[in-house]
Amino acid sequence: MRTPLIAGNWKMNMTVQEAGAFADELLKNNLKEGVEAAICAPFIDLPVLAGKFKETDIKVGAQNVHFEKSGAFTGEISAPMLRELGMHYVITGHSERRELFGETDSDVNKKSRAVLEAGMTPIICVGETEEERESGEYTAKVAGQVTAALEGISPESAGGLVIAYEPIWAIGTGKSATSDDADAMCRSIRSEVEKLYDKNTADRVRILYGGSVKPATIEELMSKSDVDGALVGGASLKAEDYTALIAGAAQ
Numbered sequence: 694m695r696t697p698l699i700a701g702n703w704k705m706n707m708t709v710q711e712a713g714a715f716a717d718e719l720l721k722n723n724l725k726e727g728v729e730a731a732i733c734a735p736f737i738d739l740p741v742l743a744g745k746f747k748e749t750d751i752k753v754g755a756q757n758v759h760f761e762k763s764g765a766f767t768g769e770i771s772a773p774m775l776r777e778l779g780m781h782y783v784i785t786g787h788s789e790r791r792e793l794f795g796e797t798d799s800d801v802n803k804k805s806r807a808v809l810e811a812g813m814t815p816i817i818c819v820g821e822t823e824e825e826r827e828s829g830e831y832t833a834k835v836a837g838q839v840t841a842a843l844e845g846i847s848p849e850s851a852g853g854l855v856i857a858y859e860p861i862w863a864i865g866t867g868k869s870a871t872s873d874d875a876d877a878m879c880r881s882i883r884s885e886v887e888k889l890y891d892k893n894t895a896d897r898v899r900i901l902y903g904g905s906v907k908p909a910t911i912e913e914l915m916s917k918s919d920v921d922g923a924l925v926g927g928a929s930l931k932a933e934d935y936t937a938l939i940a941g942a943a944q
């Protein structure tokens with residue numbers, strides 16, 4: 694039985710003050726049980742969120758990491774630094790990082806392994822462009838990203854991973870994949886994991902959908918058997934909407 698996960702990805706939004714206010718508001722709400730809640734925030738917000746959520750089940754995560762533990766990498770943050778702050782998750786391979794910052798499949802693999810080595814869980818993002826969807830190449834593209842990201846990761850670690858399927862054409866566009874499309878792609882990713890490892894590992898790995906998920910669409914999405922949750926951008930920025938996402942996922 695896989696615990697559903699609703700992971701917010703704040704991207705480059707929310708000042709420290711706004712993050713604190715979000716946390717205070719969220720803590721006043723009664724989050725439905727049975728769904729894991731996580732917020733992946735800008736680096737500067739992480740200490741305040743870790744502090745506010747310390748005595749709760751709400752997890753905190755980062756949106757990026759460097760794959761080396763330390764060294765001359767100006768402006769970068771390492772996995773051991775994030776672990777010491779109490780982080781549970783780190784998003785790796787988000788399409789914005791791949792497209793805007795030139796991250797390669799190999800970088801995503803190295804970052805994911807560094808996150809695991811530090812005792813955290815990577816949320817590994819994969820997904821196709823609109824052109825790849827239209828050309829019919831999308832299943833192969835995503836399978837290739839999954840294979841590259843998981844290279845060298847042990848079966849024991851692989852079962853605990855989170856993979857987020859985020860079709861690039863659905864991110865921040867209001868143009869969500871249908872729940873059936875999301876389910877089909879999550880199933881295809883699970884079968885890829887089974888090919889790389891075994892059925893037990895594939896049954897354990899959690900696969901999220903991301904791309905214009907809203908409180909109004911979460912319930913239908915979560916009714917699908919291979920969708921284990923969502924990676925949510927815009928709709929995770931307001932405590933009220935985030936609370937509604939958790940409630941919808943708990944149905």
Ligand SMILES: O=C[C@H](O)COP(=O)(O)O
Nearest residue numbers: 702864865904905926927
């Ligand atoms: O990581 C989250 C995704 O990029 C989705 O963002 P969105 O919910 O704003 O479309």
